[in-house]
Amino acid sequence: MTLTERIRNDFTTITLALIPVALVLNIVVGQLVAFLKLPVYLDSLGTMLVAILAGPFAGAITGVLSNLVWSSLPPPIGNPPVAFFAGTALGIGLLTGLFAQWGWFKRALTRAQSIGLVLGVGTILGMLQLFLAIQAMSSLDFSPLAFVGVALAIILTAVATFLAWQGSFPPLVVVGGVVLGIVSAIISAPVAAAVFGGVTGSGTDLLVALFQSSGLQVVQANLAQGLISDPFDKFVSYIIVWAILRGMSHRLVGQFPRSKNLTES
Amino acid sequence: MSILSVRNLSFRYQQATVPALRDISFEVESGTVTAIVGANGAGKSTLGYALAGYIPHFFKGEMQGTVRVNNADTRQTPLASLVTQVGLVFQNPFNQISGAKLTVAEEVAFGLENLGVPREEMTMRVQRALELFGLDQVANQSPFALSGGQQQRLALASIFVMEPPVMVLDEPTAQLDPVGTREVMESIVALAQRGQTIVFMEHKLEWVARLASRVLVLDQGALVAIGEPRQLLARADEWGLNETRYARAARLAKARGLIAKDALLPQTLEQAREILDL
Amino acid sequence: MNQSFFLDRASGLQALHPLTKLMLALALIVTAFTVRWLFISIALFVCIILPLAVWGKIWREVLRTTITLSIPLAISVTLVQGFFFPGAQIVLWQIGPFSLKREGLEFAFVIITRLLVIAGTGLLVVYTTHPADLAIALVQAGAPYALAYIAVSAIQLLPEMQARAQSILNAQQARGLETRGSIGVRIRAFVPLIAPLVYGALENVQERALALDARAFRSTRIKTSWRELHDSQAQRAARLILAAYSILMIVYAIATAFLSR
Numbered sequence: 001m002t003l004t005e006r007i008r009n010d011f012t013t014i015t016l017a018l019i020p021v022a023l024v025l026n027i028v029v030g031q032l033v034a035f036l037k038l039p040v041y042l043d044s045l046g047t048m049l050v051a052i053l054a055g056p057f058a059g060a061i062t063g064v065l066s067n068l069v070w071s072s073l074p075p076p077i078g079n080p081p082v083a084f085f086a087g088t089a090l091g092i093g094l095l096t097g098l099f100a101q102w103g104w105f106k107r108a109l110t111r112a113q114s115i116g117l118v119l120g121v122g123t124i125l126g127m128l129q130l131f132l133a134i135q136a137m138s139s140l141d142f143s144p145l146a147f148v149g150v151a152l153a154i155i156l157t158a159v160a161t162f163l164a165w166q167g168s169f170p171p172l173v174v175v176g177g178v179v180l181g182i183v184s185a186i187i188s189a190p191v192a193a194a195v196f197g198g199v200t201g202s203g204t205d206l207l208v209a210l211f212q213s214s215g216l217q218v219v220q221a222n223l224a225q226g227l228i229s230d231p232f233d234k235f236v237s238y239i240i241v242w243a244i245l246r247g248m249s250h251r252l253v254g255q256f257p258r259s260k261n262l263t264e265s
Numbered sequence: 266m267s268i269l270s271v272r273n274l275s276f277r278y279q280q281a282t283v284p285a286l287r288d289i290s291f292e293v294e295s296g297t298v299t300a301i302v303g304a305n306g307a308g309k310s311t312l313g314y315a316l317a318g319y320i321p322h323f324f325k326g327e328m329q330g331t332v333r334v335n336n337a338d339t340r341q342t343p344l345a346s347l348v349t350q351v352g353l354v355f356q357n358p359f360n361q362i363s364g365a366k367l368t369v370a371e372e373v374a375f376g377l378e379n380l381g382v383p384r385e386e387m388t389m390r391v392q393r394a395l396e397l398f399g400l401d402q403v404a405n406q407s408p409f410a411l412s413g414g415q416q417q418r419l420a421l422a423s424i425f426v427m428e429p430p431v432m433v434l435d436e437p438t439a440q441l442d443p444v445g446t447r448e449v450m451e452s453i454v455a456l457a458q459r460g461q462t463i464v465f466m467e468h469k470l471e472w473v474a475r476l477a478s479r480v481l482v483l484d485q486g487a488l489v490a491i492g493e494p495r496q497l498l499a500r501a502d503e504w505g506l507n508e509t510r511y512a513r514a515a516r517l518a519k520a521r522g523l524i525a526k527d528a529l530l531p532q533t534l535e536q537a538r539e540i541l542d543l
Numbered sequence: 544m545n546q547s548f549f550l551d552r553a554s555g556l557q558a559l560h561p562l563t564k565l566m567l568a569l570a571l572i573v574t575a576f577t578v579r580w581l582f583i584s585i586a587l588f589v590c591i592i593l594p595l596a597v598w599g600k601i602w603r604e605v606l607r608t609t610i611t612l613s614i615p616l617a618i619s620v621t622l623v624q625g626f627f628f629p630g631a632q633i634v635l636w637q638i639g640p641f642s643l644k645r646e647g648l649e650f651a652f653v654i655i656t657r658l659l660v661i662a663g664t665g666l667l668v669v670y671t672t673h674p675a676d677l678a679i680a681l682v683q684a685g686a687p688y689a690l691a692y693i694a695v696s697a698i699q700l701l702p703e704m705q706a707r708a709q710s711i712l713n714a715q716q717a718r719g720l721e722t723r724g725s726i727g728v729r730i731r732a733f734v735p736l737i738a739p740l741v742y743g744a745l746e747n748v749q750e751r752a753l754a755l756d757a758r759a760f761r762s763t764r765i766k767t768s769w770r771e772l773h774d775s776q777a778q779r780a781a782r783l784i785l786a787a788y789s790i791l792m793i794v795y796a797i798a799t800a801f802l803s804r
Contacts, residue, residue, distance in 0.1 A: 013323075013761060016689050017752040020364060020696035021744050024704045032708060032736055036722060036729045045741075061690075069694050072669050073701075079612050080665025081658055139629060194576075195661070197654030199623050201615035212627040218650075221629075243734075244741050251280050254325070255749055319753065345762050353757050359703075360750035363758060364696030367675055374769040376757075381764035384771075391769075409699060424757060 010055040010257050018054065018256070022046030023066040027077060040233045047089065048096045048241045052105055053256035056097025063089030084195045088188045092234075095180050100261040104172035105242055114164040114171030121178050122157025125231060128182065129153045132224045136215030146214035148207075149224040156232060173242045177235025184234060185226030192226070193219040204229055268431055268462055269293035269316060269351075273330035276311060276320055285311040287486040288330070295430070298463045300473040300494070303483035304505040309466035310355070312483065313435045315339070316464060318347030335430065349380065352424035355435040358416035361423075362408045369411070369419060370395065370404040376427040394426040398452050414445025418452055425456065432456070434465040438472075450476075470498050471509040474532030499530040511537040549673050556599030557671045561680035563778045564672060566785040568664040573789045575660040577796035581649065584656030592663040601670045609662045617655045624651045674698055679768050688766060704744065711739050 025046035033042045047066055051059025064086045071083035099105070109117070129149035136146040160178060164171045192198055198218045199205045204225055211221035245253070245262055253259045270292050277284040285308050293299050301309050314320045321328045322344040332339045334350045355361065366372040373394055377387045395401040398418040403411060408419060417437055424432060434453065438446040450472050457463055457476055467473050473480060474494045482490040482497060484504055490497055501508040512530040515537065519526055524540055531537040551557075556564075571591065575584045596602035628647030636643040668677075678691030715735050716722065722732045755761075 011689065012752075013756050014748060014752040016692065016760075017748045017755060018745075019693045020700055021704075021748055023693065023697040024700045025741065025744055027701060028704050028708050028740065029737060031705070032740075033733075036732060036736075038726075038729055038733065049741075049745075061693075065690065065693055065697070069697050072665065073698070075608060075612055079662070080669075081661045083665070084661075141629065195654075195657070196616065197620040197624055197651060199616060199619040201619045205619050205623050209623045209627045212623070212629050215629070217629050218624075240737070244738065247738065248742070248745070252745060254280060317757075319756070323753065323756065344756060345759060348757055348759050353753070355750070355753070357747075357750055360747050361754040363692075363755060363760075364699050364751070365692045367673075367695070367699070371675070371769050376759055378766050378768060379759040379762045379764070381762075381767050384767055384769070387767065387769060407699070409703065420754075427759070 006055070007057050010058050012054075012257055014255055015050070015054040015058050015257060019050055019058065019062050019065070022050045022062050023069060025049070026066045027070060027073075031077075040236050041229075042233065042237055042240070044089065044092050045237060045241055045244075047093045048237060049245070051093045051096035052100040052241065052245060052261050053253070053258055054097075055258045056094045056101065059093030059097040060090045061093070063091070063093035081195055084191050085188060087191070088184050091183055091187050092180060095183060096176075096238075097258075099172070099176040099180075100258065103261070104176045105170065105245070106262055107170065107172055109171050111165065111167065114167075115161055117171055117175050118160045118164040118178075119157065121175050121182075122153065122160060125178065125182055125227060126150055126153040126157065129224060129227055132211075132216060132220050132227075135217075135220060136211075139215035139217075141213060142215035143213070145210055146216060146224075148210065148214075149228060152228045160235065169239055169242065173238050174235055177238035178231045180238070181231030181234035182227065185223060185230040188230075189219050189223040189226050192222045198222045267292035268295040268335060269464070270333040270336075271316070271330070272333075274312075274315060274332060275327075275329040276315060277327045278311075279325040279327075281326070283486075285486050286315065289483075289486075289488045290330075291481060291488065291491060293431070293462065293464060295462050296460045297479065298457045298465070298477050299479045299481065300477035301464065301466045301481045301483060302468070302470065302473060302504075302506060306485075307483040308486040309483055310435050311486075313353065313355075313433045313464070313466055316431070316433050317351040317353040318342065318344055319353070322347070348429075349427060350429055351431045351433055352427060352429035353433045353435065354417075354420050354424050354437055356437065356439045358413050358420060358440065361420040362416065363423075367407060368405050369400055369408055372408045372419060373400075373423050373426050376423055380427065390426050390428075394422040397425070397455060398422040399448070412445060413441045414448040417441060417445065417449050421449070421452055421456075425461075431462045431464065434463065436466050436468065438467075438469065468507070470501060470506060471511070471533060474498055474509065474536070495529055495532055495536065498532045509533070515540065550601055550604065550670050551673075552600045554598060554600045554671070556595060556601075556667070558773060559671075560772055560774045560778050561668075561672045561677045562684055563782055564668045565680075566782045566789075568668050570785040570789050571664045572661055573792045575657050577792045579799075581653065582656075584653065584660045588656065588659045588663055592660065592667060595667055596663075599667065599671050601667075604670060605663060605666050608666055609659055612662050613655065613658050616658060617651075620654050621648070621651045624648075624654070673770075675770060676772060679770060679772060682766075683772070692760075704740070707743060708736070708740055711736055 023046055026043055029045045030041060030043035033040060044063065047059055047063040050062040067086040067089040068083055071078055071080050133146040133150055136142050160174050163169055163174055198208050198221060207225040207228065208221045211224045212218065216224060250263065253262055272290050274286055274289045275284055276286040289312065301312060303309050314324060315332050318339040321340060334347065339347060363372060363375050366375055370391055373391045374387055377390060395404055398421055400415065400418060400422060403415065408416065411419060438449050441449060453476060477494050480492060480494045480497045481488055482504055499512065509532045511534065512532055515524065515530050518524045528540055531540050571587055575587055593602060596605040624647045625643045626641050626647065628644060628650055631644035631646035633645040634642045635645050674695055678695050682688050682691045720732055720735055721728050
């Protein structure tokens, strides 16, 4: 199937009817999470749903439009500068769609494979944080606190390995979430640094302050902070999306173009 | 020539084990009002989808037989063309609001915009539709601010404005309160008086008796009876349907010997008056 | 039911074609990012954005909203970068072990004023442009019709979904769901709140798709529009100039960044 054919098949009327709903879900779920004061954002659940049900292109479009519309809404919801993160939103939709296409939301693995994969991804995360911490060592302000990122990466990997061992969730869902978080942090860091000066006006700014005072540059500090919060946020998001889709009737799922991403083949 | 022609239509939804429609055949003449009645799950909505071409183009499943709209086979005609021939209005008023437009007038115009109708003609047709369905006072309000009855009239107007030769209405008042029901039914009466070909699925048999010149009865996907309303509706409980209050009252009257035992049961107020010589 | 910023006031700015306003916003933002002068952003804000806001009769709203949106970030960035900007030497104020440094404050100043420009131009556009008009303009400029549909539809569906979330919350709380307390409690509250919301939202999607098809949404004919957008030769020319300016500035910025390595 050529690319244009695939795109045309993905964008059925049902997909176009789904996208605004998913967009609004992004916002409302994010508000719900803030209301419950949970330590995550969970602001791309809708984008992920579209990506899994209708493919990576639909997911990418949902992400970008969601970001642009959100930023243009009246406060307290919206804030124009947020539009600069459209690239991150695109990445979330695109990657989730690809992971779904590769069967990550339905494939089962052996326990050994699961644990191996999770450890592998966790190691990558740890390596990235280690790299940043080592960069900090060349600065005059260096302090061992720069290794906080590495420590938290180890903790996240331990949690994820436990989940993989325990087997409640498909390991690829867990791995996918962490990978998405890593990519998302990498894409966002330069934007956050250049547009927002590395801060968001929330609690995570303390982490950025910590990293900057331990020798990291602004972008690096932002990346280090992102590599702590994003993998966690995205892996929780993936687990929730997976659980939601699992609870959907086959009839409901079957009407979407990429329903094969979920039904066993 | 009939405007709608159904021959041996059968359909089974993809995930289902039992067919939703079984070997249905009938014709609909232009300018008539046909009602389709049956218990819940009898296949009324499915038949509506098939008449409008959503089966087979929108819903996946196994379809046998043919549906011809103005002599065009729905299987061979693309949905984009079919929707201009058969307009479908269904139960839920909220879901029929496109969401694309911020005012009622623009919402009505939405279909015409998609069809590329020039602005002058569009304005005229929209104005006519708004007046016909009593929406001209709310033309500048948001569609989401309307009452259920108004929203359903908006759905009717939005489809009517596209001037489809046939309009299929699937239980249009099912989710409305009595006031909304009356408003919508009056609109449908107005449509019928203009000569619009209407096929409507309905539970409220009194309206069926008032509006329809012909009734089709569906039972578990099969067409079990076709005929004139007053005759068929007298057998309402044979098919598990709620008879009209006039029929029930007449039954009681018969039991008390107030009217002749062989008199045909009335289904509307006028017929009841007639039979009681009022 | 006003779900957008749009303020319907008769003014020259309101009457401008949406694309012209977008091009202007782009040019302003590009300028704020590419000109290497400490005070460029504040100059843009005071000398261009505020006067435009006055012209559009929206200056009170623009000023008020820009400041409200920017305050939390402004405080945070001043503190974080003021105290912890990497490599900063010039101390302006010492508080115990922490010192407020000039390089950090300059960085914070640039960020805050840039945010004022971004927020200000964003608001200039959304306060003076009806969402439907913006959607039509984008479609006329070549964007797929579906994009315009998605954006406007989402804006309208938001209040309905928020209302539904609220009623789900009320219903669950009436059944004894706790939403305050330890983190465990709050986590357990999440699923009973989110599941009905998502499932309910997805169930209606099929019907709305049916309704869209019924309105010839997928028709391939060239679409006409109920609303009229007013354009002019002058505006078209202005848009071209602004676009060219923006491109040149971006190229200039990238080139100077490369050359100074």
